[in-house]
Amino acid sequence: MPIALSWIEIDANAIACNLRKFKQLLPEDTKLMAVVKGEAYGHGMVPTALTALRSGADWLGVFHLAEAIELRKEGIISPILILGYTPFDNLAQAIDLDLRLTVSSIETIQAASKAAKLIRKKAQLHVKLETGTNRLGLDDQLLEQAANLFKDDQWLVLEGAHTHYANIEDTTEHDYAKKQLSRFSEMLSRLRDDGIEVPRPHTACSAAAILFPKTYFSMVRVGIGMYGLWPSKETYLSALQRQKDPLKLTPAMTWKTIVAQVKRVPPGEYVGYGCTYKTTRETTLAVLPIGYANGYDRLLSNRGHVLIRGERAPIRGRVCMNLVMVDVTDIPEVTLEDEVVLLGQQAGEQITAEQMADWAQTINYEIVARVDPYAQRNFFESETE
């Protein structure tokens, strides 16, 4: 078995502790969904799902059928909601696997009914309600049509209704989220007036779970917080403004590689493609076998740092497809195959997903979700509390 050039260590105990902190926010009868779509935000879906279920998660949230099949194949029998779109031809298989399906069109509801009838098993559906994000979702008019379908059809069970907030993480002013919440409540009460009581409404993501208990309804859907990351600076600030003791979340992911070459370069030499960096002194470079093919963003060129021997080593030149060069002139005794931390902690120093996001002009969600999909995820249990 070849030795990996880059690998990811996941602290299962951090995931468990983070999730328990969310669980403690919830009333007894409010369910907790662990959102494990996108390979559990890059952490590895199956082991994360198993960890989450051991730590108090009641439901799992995925984006599409293939992810749900993988979870069922592992023997996971807990409720799973597909949050994204399920094509017509996959509906029967999804219903057969007892998956809950998000539906956001009349056509899909009709197709789900046909599929359910065909396999003689009821379809358990969650309608996605359009409250102002304007992506998947039924508006008022379509909801009225959908309600009529549910009333008359023995093969359809309207188990849930949900929505997602457009900018709850982006601001400390939550007027828009509040407007979405009241639209959602109005849509539910319109259904009620129509004789339909939805047993499981849900709206809250991590930021909503932290800030607004009114968003909980019967379940919260926690993603980023479970992985130990705050949804945003604004969410943290909003928690402080509301005199809430901010949750102590522990990032679960550390991404590592090794030094593949150490070399001395004289002053006045260029480093890497495009000759974008010129040495100003006798420089020691460490060459790392990691690049944008591994999800190490090219925007980190001449901007990011890595950790070697507990010190920050700045990136020199452009990030290549499979290699990156870092300056270790001021870090004594760097040698071949020294361990390098790309994301996470080493000897008291830390590179956070937020800092990487800043360098790469994105958000912490994207940083973790795009970490090398081919690299091994090694789960371990720390002593974190």
Ligand SMILES: Cc1ncc(COP(=O)(O)O)c(C=O)c1O
């Ligand atoms: C529909 C839905 N619910 C919940 C979540 C979880 O959000 P967060 O990671 O902010 O907790 C997401 C994430 O994108 C989502 O799309």
